[in-house]
Amino acid sequence: MDLNGVVAARPTRGRVVMVVDNGVHGDSRVQKSARSAAEAGWDVILIGMKGDSEVESWRLGDAEVRLVPVAKQLAEPAFRRGGSLRRPFAYADGRHVGRRQQLMKAWRADIVARIAQQRAERGKAGGRGLPRLIVPRAGLALASRWVRFRAGQTRKLREARVQPDQWLNRMTVRYWTATMGARSWRRLDPSLWEWELAFGKVIDNLKPDIIHAHDFKMVGVGARAAARARARGRDVRFVFDAHEYVPGLLPRTPGWLEAQVAYEREYIRQADAVVTVSDALADLLRTDHRLAEKPTVVMNSPVLSTAEAADDDTPVRDLRALCGLGPDTPLLAYSGGITVVRGVDLVVEALTHLPDVHLAMLSVAPSGIVSRAAAKLREQAVALGVADRVHLLPYVPHWQVSRVLASADAAVSPLHHLPNHEIALSNKFFEYSHARLPLIVSDVKTMADMVRSTGQGEVFRAKDLADFLRAAKLVLADPDKYRAAYDRPGLLEQWSWEAQAATLDQLYARLLPHAPAAPAPHDVDRAVDTGSGQPDPAAGPGIVVPVAQP
Structure with missing residues (x-):
């Protein structure tokens, strides 16, 4: 601020525009990336999505967040629209079913009204006999039967279209992938264009120096924006941040997974740099896409500093207090969806x-609505007679997770074997570690190897109840034995976001070698978590604000 009370413009090293396919609130990696880059002197604008028609914006530290409306009008793949030889009598558009059914109801209501009116008129005239309206009633019966038949055909067609193993679906997907290759996503999932239509002009108007595209749905958005900027003579750098291994995702509908794989394949090589979450995934990406260099690894680890708390005065609660438990009750912790x-x-x-x-789970979404999976878990607990020992709790801000969890006796990560589970250390792994909790983890490769090497917990065979019980009993019998692993010098510091943010900043600086050097840190007090994982006793009691954490 100068002598006249005017706030001086903050010098920047260049403008970074980040894009992500969600509402930002629930994505800790994206939040941390934006905030730490802004703290390092970059002018960061993070673009996310929202459902209604109004743009929303707020500050995330020194970064700006803008949520932009995204129209959802291209959801149906081209090969699933219109009629079908499979069900030639099905309605081409499922919306016709409801309209036709309503028309039949209206026709029936009209006949009932006409009969009632004729009865009333005959009663006044002293006439006898009942009005029949034979022809209209016969027409209604035939038309209703026809509509019911076509509605049934439409339902069966809809069911067939979402079956991955249905032969015509397989042949259709195979045809488009064979004939169009990496461009086949245009036929298989045109909804990917919705992100371009919503974000494209916004990015262009911001004139970024670096475009940082988070996750696979943004890779095309970032690549096309960089190409447009370069065509106008601007030297823009494009960073693609691969959060997961796309071929390892679970398929949703026929052609969906093939579309996402093709989409990433078309654009990933246009990136000036690729960032990802683990060494194993970096190796896969380099091999699959024949990248010139191995992607930069930026792990999704927690922040050690509590600078984020400057924007949020929510007190940090103790997990046992949230569950109503004393210090001697054995407590397992779980965080995430x-x-x-x-x-x-x-x-x-x-x-x-x-x-x-007891089991405590930080798993309830910010809306407070319990997901179908969580409701089913609660029903399971009731059926097994353990509902009083299962505690479903709301998410907390990502910078509070480790501190909230710290009073548990151990943490669990019972992942099933899936490609994306095998190749990375999960966000919860780092959160548990910074809470200094002994771990009970399934034998998914990367996490199991790490736990065995550090001695911070026990590994069990995924989905094996007896083996889980063996591991849990070992850990609960002597938790201090496993907590001692965290005393290794530098271990938790290596697993901090501060270390990862430095790697990301170095990447930006390499892409823009003429950018100014990083400024001195802000002159503000920042309390640093020493790794004890204990809640700040000065915080006092409060409530947990349900901010999402993936």
């Missing part, structure tokens, strides 16, 4: 053999 492939149902089942143990 609940799905079948994350294996949390195994832990709930294990409680029937661990009579004194």
Whole structure:
């Protein structure tokens, strides 16, 4: 601020525009990337999506967040629209079914009204006999039967179209992938264009020096924006941040996975640099796409500093207090979403053999709406008679997760074997580690190898109840033995976001070698978590604000 009270413009090293296919609130990696880059002197604008028609913006530290409306009008792949030889009598558009059914109801209501009117008129005239309206009623019966038949055909067609193993679906997907190659996503999933239509002009108007595209749906958006800028004579650098291994994702509908794989394949080699979350995934990406160099690894580890808390005065609660438990009750912790492939149902089942143990899960979304998977887990707990020992709790801000979890006795990560589970250390792995919790993890490769090498926990065979119980009993019998692993000098510092942010900043500086050097840190007090994982006793009691954490 100068002598006249005017705030001086903050010098920047260049403008970084980040794009992501979500609402930002629930994506800790994206939040940390934007915030730390802005703290390092970059002018960061993070673009995400929202459902309504109004643009929303706020500050994330020194970074700006803008949520832009994204129209959802291209969801149906081209090969699933229109009629079909499979069901030639099905309605071409499923919306016709409801309209036709409503028309039949209206026709029926009209006949009923006409009969009632004729009865009333005949009653006044002293006439006898009942009005019949034979022809209209016969027409209604035939038309209703025809509509019911076509509605049934439409339903069967809709069901067939979403079956991955249905032969015509397989042949259609195979045809487009064979004839169009990496461009086949245009036929298989045109909804990918919706991100371009929503974000393209916004990026162009911001005139970035670096475009940082987070996750696979943004790779085309970033590549095309960089190409447009270069065509106008601007030297723009494009960074693609691969959060996961796309071929290892679970297929949703016929052609969806093939479309995402093709989309990434078409654009990834246009990136000036590729960033990803683990060495194993970096090796896969380099091999699959024949990249000139190995992608830069930026792990999704937690922040050690509590600078984020400057924007949020929410007190940090103790996990045991949230569950209403005393210090001597055995407590297992889990953080993150609940799905079948994350294996949390195994832990709930294990409680029937661990009579004194409780399970706390930071898994309820910010909206407070319990997901279908979480509701099913709750039903399982009730059926097994352990509902009083299963605690479903709301998410907390990502910078609080480790501190909230720290009072548990151990943490669980019961992932099933899937490609993306095998190749990276999950976000929760780092959160558990910074909480200094002994770990009970399934034998997915990368995480199991790390736990065995550090001695910070026990490994069990995925989906194997007996082996989980063996590992859990070992850990709960002597948790201090496993906590001692965190005393290794530099271990937790290496697994901090501060270390990862430095790597990302070095990458930006390499891409823009003429950019100014990083400025001195902001002159503000930043409390640093020493790694003890204990909540700040000065924070006092409060409530957990449900901010999403993946």
